[in-house]
Amino acid sequence: MLSFTLALGAPTPTRRRWFGRLAEAWALPLLALTAALVAFGAFIAAFGVNPLAAAALIWRGAFGTWFSLQNTLQKAAPLLLTGLAMALPARAGLMIIGGEGALVIGGLACAVIGPALAGFADSAGGALMAQTLMLACGMAAGALWLMIPGALRHWRGVNETISSLLLNTIAIAVLNQLVEGPLRDPMSLNKPSTTPLSPALMLGHVPGLSVHVGLAFGLILCIGAGVLMQRTSFGFATGINGGNPRAAQMVGIDVGRLILIACALAGACAGLAGATEVAAVQGSATASLAAGYGYSGILVAFLARHNPFAIIPVAVLLGGIAASDGLLQRHLDLPDATVAVLQGFVFIAVLAAETFSGRLRLWRGGRRDG
Template sequence: MTSLTLALGVRPGMRDRWLGRIAEAWALPLLALTVALLAFSAFLAACGVNPLAAAALIWRGAFGTWFSWQNTLQKASPLLLTGLAMALPARVGLMVIGGEGALVIGGLACAVIGPTLSGLAGSAGGALLAQALMLAGGMAAGALWLMIPGALRFWRGVNETISSLLLNTIAIAVMNQLVEGVLRDPLSLNKPSTVSLAPGLMLGQIPGLSVHVGLAFGLVLCVAAGVLMQRTSFGFAASVNAGNPRAAHMVGIDVGRLILIACALAGASAGLAGAVEVAAVQGSATASLAAGYGYSGILVAFLARHNPFAIIPVALLLGGIVASDGLLQRHLDLPDATVAVLQGFVFIAVLAAETFSGRLRLRCRLWLPLSLRGEPRDG
């Protein structure tokens, strides 16, 4: 047994599987990104654009300057939360893609609650209480919204992917109906919106950064979700249910409760993203709430392989790509859909790479160094 095995407390029979899982967790996302970038480069070349020039502009717009970094962090903030909205149910074995709908409902709830609390904006303590209530209302609305596909799945056997996708459409339709109807601010002439929040109720920025506090919320929730799923009995029960729901039921795990809690946490995360968009960016609910952050969160979660900790760097990467959109338009005269094309290539590559899941572990012993495999050296 090698010193590495002794230090980690891993039995020889488990060592190869453990190392294989680590290798797969890194190799599959990197493989998907590489294939997507090659396909995107070919697409740009076919359009008469130099792929190297585009890559340089993407890097410059995402991470090249301090301004670019702040713009990237701003774009990544909602992706942290909507990525969790996809990743948390996936850890229980559910493919819930309703983050967009929960975000819209959460933002709408914040926009409804905020104007009723305008009287609290005069004092620091009152404004802080009102902000907390607005965010809590958005989280509660999002949680209830995503509990619907979880409940339908457990009690009626309805496919959660289809039901959550349909709920996205319903949420956007409800939001548009209310914003253009009973909740419309009479002063909003060109673009219908709800009544604007009082300036004292708007969320501020992180000290030293031109980024709203939604970034801090996302980072804290990603870390908390990672600890929940990897260091608690709830996380262990979730992994058991994801592997074999029948076995989870046989050992006494309350599967229904597990599913509802996971969906509620996911919905609360997406609802918080919507509330932050209203309380920190837009100031009211408009059709712009349905900006596609929920669908981008699906890509974030898949690329992170539903690991809450890995969502952080992946959200930064995709946020940087989105932040570079303006440079691509100005310098290369590319349409604003170019970044969406790149995201589409990445999503297809990620789904294709998942077909190799489990196979890299089987071949791990063929290339690992002998010192890590615990096998004797020749001579």
């Protein structure tokens, strides 16, 4: 154990080492991204498509115009929250991939409470209260949902990745069952959905943009989570458990409580994403609530190395890639799964880059002092 730990910048001057670690934190993901783009370029070149043309279209579709930028932000909004749903338990040492399920459950809760509050739609104050209540219910439902894999892991040793994955399936099944059955709005003939929310209760846009307030929620929560993790003693304790649970036990940290809180916060974020999807975009819960935002959130969190602050640029990047989907399809006649292919390349490249973390000669000062 002692001999073969690879050094992370050993006996070199402090500033070079600090610079080295910082450079490593940014350079590796950027290198990975570049590698993924090159691989994607090769992939579509095999289809006879000019990769440079595709690159230009991706740029235009993502960030090129004011319209596409807003489109990007719209797509990034749920990713901010589902990214947190993966990153927060990951900091605590749990690999929970249940963002999709928590999102669905949160959206469902919102869609159930919403129609019941239609009476409050009259007054402005009442509407605000009703909206707050809807979102709070969504967050609470998501929180409870994601506490399940955490509790199972801590008290019964159940692998949290598997249990959260299976809970996703359960949540989607519950969604479909309820939406097509007991909660179905009799007016929705073609596409089963729950009773639509009264328009006065729908969430509005961020002032100045035509993007719904979910974006603001996401930004605020990412910054809040970042502050929580890096500046508070709770975040510190979480990092201890994530780094070495035995050390956390030895210093008396209440690991069970910590896990439950981290999972609850994560679930609340995903639940809020679902509630926002219902209350700002769709107006009701349908089968398309399970659109894969939760799974994209996993990718966002890993790319951001589970750092809540870094989730913001990463979500915007992935939102941009998703937003350029339409342009790629229309102009280059590529199938709609093409963007998913690019996402897949990015994911693999970033995970592969992780294995190089700390080993590249540029940031190593040589073997550590004996």
